[in-house]
Amino acid sequence: MIRATLLALLFTMLLPILAFAETDSLPAKYLSLGSKRAGFCFGNSPVFTGFRFNGLNKNVRRLNGFDLALVNLDQKGASNGISLAVGANTQHKNNGLAAGGLVNAIDHENGIMLGLLYNVGDRLNGMGASVFFACDTVNGLAIGVGGVGRRGMDSLGAINGVAIAFAGTITGTMNGLAVSLENVSDKHRGLAVGVYNNTKRLKGIQIGLYNIALNNPKGLRRLPLINMHFGK
Template sequence: MSAIPILRRPAGARRMHLRPAAAVLALLAAAALSPAPARAQAADTVADTLAEPPASHHALRLTAGGVGLTLGNSRTATGIRINLVDHQVERVTGLNLTLWKPKANPDLVVTGIAAGLVGPRAKRIDGVALGGIGVMASEQLNGISAGGLIVLSRNEINGIAVGGLAAVAGQRLRGVAAGGLFAVGDHGIDGVATAGLITLSEGDVHGITMAGLGTIEEGRFTGINLAGGATFTDGEMRGVSAAGIATVVRGRLQGIGLAAGTVNVRALDGVAVSAWNNVRGEQRGLTIGIFNYARTVHGLQLGLLNYVRSNPKGLRLLPVFNTGF
């Protein structure tokens, strides 16, 4: 007996990479928050950046001691700042309200609340970020962020991020992320990630992931992994992994694996329950299913048919139960 061919990595095959998926979501956010029309976006972005004229920073300031109300594209502000289109803004402490699509703000740090009918676009936002379409940060989102379509940080998200379509951290996600379709912590997740379709991570995960269709983690997973369709962990799994169809761990599962269809792991320390439990290496613990397979068993198989490859001939395939002899 051998593992399902489709679940085995061919010799010499490279490990899958999730960055393309995150990149697609990033493009969606950039398109939503970009100030240029579609035909202008086709131009060379490097040349556009070099040729970008300096912004005008004309503004009306109603302040006392530098604190108060600022109307217009001021470079900095403390208090309440309201502007039509932010462009080359550097620092806002307080409330920053942008009424339309922001232009490039590569140095903007907002401490407080950043909000926009389309959405804020900054280097870093510390506090609360709200966007009718999306929220975008080139460095970090720290605090609470919510976007009608997407919340995107090219680097880290620390806090709570909720996107109608997706919540994406280009590097590490620490906190809670919820996306209508996708939740992505490209370099790892520490906390909770939930999505209507898929959660993705290329790094290690510590916490809870939940998805309507599937969860994909390319690193090690410690915690609880739940999916309506399938859970896939490329590294080791410690905790509970449960899925409606399949639970797949290419490394060792230390804990509990549950699925209606199959639990497919390299090695097992714990319990696996499914119709077909496929332990490609060593099983230490219990498997319960219709058909159980393991290379070696230090524990017990319970099912209609039970196969232990290392057993002597005549004891390899047994009904009801099997163990290592």
């Protein structure tokens, strides 16, 4: 839902760029310096290995190498290497580095996700950093200056690794270290460091001004400075 909303807003903002790119970058219209599918490419090649430069990436099945575009709308294909987009970078799968000037929306990322404003996706295996970070499943490191997770929408989300944010970390299951002003989860196994820590089921330690572990006995569920639970 959040991804669809973001893409709709971006489409409105980037409509002039999309209109220009569409005229010069129709599917399968490209110039290749080298072989048909390898070398240096200028345009919208569906399959290519090497360096590709394009206005609007669309209906691309696979890229191996370096890709630079104004807008990337590859929602079904796969990119192996470095994928950069000045505006929005949307892909089904990336193995390597994916970066978007405004939004980086990757369904499955194995590597590094960088978004100037937003990082959104289904699964990240690796590292991601942006102002706002929202991935359903993170295996690795998630950094969001404005926040990691989506308040009210992440009861099924999971972070396995480290989450670092200024505003807050909101997720369903947190396995590892969470550091932010506010750490909220359904389940937390590990360490939470923040001003306010709140979880329904804690197996680990909370350090902050106010710590809530609802699976502790009465009288120990809400404590200042530190709270902990190591039982079932």
